[in-house]
Amino acid sequence: MSAELFHLSGRPVIIGGGVAGLMTALALAPEPVLLLSKAPIGREASSVWAQGGLAASLGPDDSVDLHVADTLAAGDGLCDLHVVRDILAAAPQAIEMLTRHGARFDANPDGSLRLGLEAAHSRRRIVHAQGDGSGREVMRALAETVRNTPSVTVLEGLEARRLLTEDGNVTGILAHGPNGAVHIVTDRVVLATGGIGGLFLDSTNPLGSFGQGLALAARAGARLCDLEFIQFHPTALDGPGRPMPLISEAVRGEGAILIDETGARLGGELEPRDVVARAIWKHLQHGRRVFLDARQCLGASFAEHFPVITAACRANGIDPATDPLPVRPAVHYHMGGIAVDRASRSSLAGLWAAGEVACTGLHGANRLASNSLTEALITGLRVSEDLSGSAPKRLRKPRMQDLPQPSDPTAVRPILSQHLGVTRDDAGLRAAIAALQPIAENHSEAAADPALVGLMIAEAALARQESRGAHYRTDFPQKSVLAPSSLPRQVQS
Numbered sequence: 001m002s003a004e005l006f007h008l009s010g011r012p013v014i015i016g017g018g019v020a021g022l023m024t025a026l027a028l029a030p031e032p033v034l035l036l037s038k039a040p041i042g043r044e045a046s047s048v049w050a051q052g053g054l055a056a057s058l059g060p061d062d063s064v065d066l067h068v069a070d071t072l073a074a075g076d077g078l079c080d081l082h083v084v085r086d087i088l089a090a091a092p093q094a095i096e097m098l099t100r101h102g103a104r105f106d107a108n109p110d111g112s113l114r115l116g117l118e119a120a121h122s123r124r125r126i127v128h129a130q131g132d133g134s135g136r137e138v139m140r141a142l143a144e145t146v147r148n149t150p151s152v153t154v155l156e157g158l159e160a161r162r163l164l165t166e167d168g169n170v171t172g173i174l175a176h177g178p179n180g181a182v183h184i185v186t187d188r189v190v191l192a193t194g195g196i197g198g199l200f201l202d203s204t205n206p207l208g209s210f211g212q213g214l215a216l217a218a219r220a221g222a223r224l225c226d227l228e229f230i231q232f233h234p235t236a237l238d239g240p241g242r243p244m245p246l247i248s249e250a251v252r253g254e255g256a257i258l259i260d261e262t263g264a265r266l267g268g269e270l271e272p273r274d275v276v277a278r279a280i281w282k283h284l285q286h287g288r289r290v291f292l293d294a295r296q297c298l299g300a301s302f303a304e305h306f307p308v309i310t311a312a313c314r315a316n317g318i319d320p321a322t323d324p325l326p327v328r329p330a331v332h333y334h335m336g337g338i339a340v341d342r343a344s345r346s347s348l349a350g351l352w353a354a355g356e357v358a359c360t361g362l363h364g365a366n367r368l369a370s371n372s373l374t375e376a377l378i379t380g381l382r383v384s385e386d387l388s389g390s391a392p393k394r395l396r397k398p399r400m401q402d403l404p405q406p407s408d409p410t411a412v413r414p415i416l417s418q419h420l421g422v423t424r425d426d427a428g429l430r431a432a433i434a435a436l437q438p439i440a441e442n443h444s445e446a447a448a449d450p451a452l453v454g455l456m457i458a459e460a461a462l463a464r465q466e467s468r469g470a471h472y473r474t475d476f477p478q479k480s481v482l483a484p485s486s487l488p489r490q491v492q493s
């Protein structure tokens, strides 16, 4: 271990500087913790880019029961009811906590929170900031608080490359920092590494979100589940840049319509995300183009409603007031992840997971929009409740390993994009597995870890011979007739 980190041995280590990681660190205060982030805090985290906001039943006509019902409907039979209740009942408290940490949400003239409506929510319950700048504001507040919290030691530019284990217990982390390999001795690790969009060619996620947490957990022997469930956002801006800017559902909510290159309307703009994504996908597969047209409904007021989206469009030479916006579906959110219990504990002793990398059972087969930031906050709290005060056991010196080379998902992106997209089938999934397996097994390959994650997703998608939520099989277009409670949540280790 490098000398500079020796004095930090034994502290809980949080890997990830998005909402989940920052919240976990703050909730654990005053317990001293290390927070590792490969990118500087505020960069390369989906959290910063969240547009819509955070769902919480705060309105006078709303209740936890209604929020639960909407979440269960989106999850299509695979949500864990107890977890859904637990997380959503705590959502108002999470908003309060963020306000205490200095987040400034959009408010009505009387000071009450202005609540937005999003598709598939039966009530106005989306707390937002600066219109579509919600994630940026939440991250500003949390990052500022973390930097002023002496118990949190933030180590930016440190990338975790392996979890070290012995006899089924976490014993440390092997990371790469500015001066090379770093061994950190700890028996308590929280993974908060975000999503997997960077494994695909078309994604709204930061390019660095390519499932590193899943690879770390899987190679250490932790169980993962529901990996086949990937949410595709139907309307990402179809320009040359990657990642793709998101054109939020709220734009369709304001009346924007979907048209093709001839100006003919597609319709169904306010259908669930997966339905809209498949409709657009089908058009594109036939060589057509699809545009979101907000000229009539918003026109010149577009920029006022959606400043972040306007900036992204203008950077691509498009003016939403006068131009239809070219769109295509893009990987947006991963419902699957590291299987955790209600305390956010994984199956591996000493490993917790929070935020998008975790699979709590809240989302089931599909995520209800704006439930994920809420989940990231609450899972952070749950980790801290379980972990706080747990004194380190007798620390073991981890067995040294060579530092794996940096991961590069470039080789796996075309494979996953071709075979694990909006629609899947047996032949495509088998082709993906055949292509990914040799890469995943060759540890000297830079794409080995991304290929391992892709392989696990493909195997889960092949095993699920039905269409449910965000997982659509053209060869099994129906939902299984089994009662949802008897359907397996697919677990891999």
Ligand SMILES: Cc1cc2nc3c(=O)[nH]c(=O)nc-3n(C[C@H](O)[C@H](O)[C@H](O)COP(=O)(O)OP(=O)(O)OC[C@H]3O[C@@H](n4cnc5c(N)ncnc54)[C@H](O)[C@@H]3O)c2cc1C
Residues within 6 Å of the ligand: 015, 016, 017, 018, 019, 020, 021, 036, 037, 038, 039, 041, 043, 044, 045, 046, 047, 048, 049, 050, 051, 052, 053, 054, 055, 134, 135, 158, 159, 160, 161, 192, 193, 194, 195, 204, 205, 206, 208, 209, 212, 213, 246, 332, 333, 354, 355, 356, 357, 369, 370, 371, 372, 373, 374, 376
């Ligand atoms: C464009 C966009 C809009 C969205 N809008 C909304 C919305 O309105 N409402 C909502 O609820 N959800 C939204 N989501 C989803 C939501 O933003 C994410 O699910 C959530 O922010 C995930 O938070 P997180 O802390 O788990 O991960 P992230 O915020 O992605 O943070 C992951 C962190 O882990 C670090 N990291 C990764 N691997 C390593 C490693 N090996 N070593 C060290 N550090 C590592 C990264 O650098 C980063 O700091 C949106 C997502 C996107 C992409």
